[in-house]
Amino acid sequence: MAQTGEEIQQGLRRRGAAILVIGDEILSGRTQDTNTGYIARWLAQLGIPVREARVVSDEEAEIVAAVRALSGRYDYVFSTGGIGPTHDDITADCMAKAFGTGITYHPTVHAELTARYAAMNIGTFNEARQRMARIPFGAALIANPLSKAPGFQLGNVFVMAGIPAVMQAMLEDVRPRLVAAAPLGSCTVSVYLGEGTIAAGLAALQKQFPDMPLGSYPFAKDGKFGTSLVARGSDPERLALVEDALKAMVRAAGGEPQ
């Protein structure tokens, strides 16, 4: 069967990262995901753009399919959620399956968690909690300085906790494993004009700066409506250039840059 352009496009590898959020609590609307935005801003400092994000449920087939699709397409995949002690925490097993490898209790992790639960008044290291020591074969651990149960890296997938504070701490252990580039910067020019008033000028600037994505975001402040224009790029000199051009454009449209 002939592939359409989009199917070919979907199969193409893309530079950058994808985020995979695992958890029914996000899809039900019970919990507001904030990890995606945090990871995106954190990766931008390393010059790594996030190209796509997905949220999937706590179901093996869904997680495995998403891991395979994303890890095959992007340089890096960052997953959050599903590595706790309860029956719906199935991420580690799904990662092993997605990569066609096995999984068992990691001796160092098991020993460290045994010692931690023995030393602290946080419950017994029972069978459920021991599940947190299950790590796929060939995975490299990701340190968890807060609650010790680690994440892990399998291939180009970084498997992290869903709790924001733990996830954020884990990212710091991931940092040296990433190939960083020039940080992705941005500049913002806000003006009390409608999007539609400056759309033509913005489109013309986008043609003049094809390497720098220009975005336009309406806002309301103190009862007045305006638009924030955002340019992105990794070259500070070009960012300064486009900022000046944005300011000149909004002035020409009758506005005053804020």
Added chain:
Amino acid sequence: MAQTGEEIQQGLRRRGAAILVIGDEILSGRTQDTNTGYIARWLAQLGIPVREARVVSDEEAEIVAAVRALSGRYDYVFSTGGIGPTHDDITADCMAKAFGTGITYHPTVHAELTARYAAMNIGTFNEARQRMARIPFGAALIANPLSKAPGFQLGNVFVMAGIPAVMQAMLEDVRPRLVAAAPLGSCTVSVYLGEGTIAAGLAALQKQFPDMPLGSYPFAKDGKFGTSLVARGSDPERLALVEDALKAMVRAAGGEPQ
């Protein structure tokens, strides 16, 4: 080439809805998406579960591929973002392309927006703003009571604005087009015990209530750590039954339901 189990699974249709968030501003971390959670809670009242959510960039090939993948797999797709007047607002054209149809200025919409811009001091109805009147052939409009530029329904895809207040108003116009079922309800039992302490009891209850997904979510409150146990289902009697069972289980584990 033989399909793996996951590829077959990914190709299977699933009951329920998917959400497609379109916009670089979400992927860059500049804007926090809240539409996903809102849509999920809104759909739960209609008994329609959200199975998957994706965030894609303002790029035609990415949007088209995601629309085709999700609309082919789920009963409904709800998209947000990319229907404004600026050059990066390409959602309408991408929807037309995904469904293999054309797109042009919708006469009624164009006339209404012409009258609105003539009557109000909100700028001229220039070429950029006229783009908001472009609607794919065969689409049904979705009313926008706030700022008038409409969304539209094409097949099983509901195309809405990204601005939360506008998106929320558009959902109300969508409501009568959906086949509602018994509302998806939930009950929550919170307790000051660690997840790992009640994991075995929770897993046993999940086997007893296989039709009701049970989730476990750690929390911290007033310096104390606890776990919220959440059951989901559409039968109020069964929800009451599982709530009693959850309370009995946490008491047996030494905790007091909050």
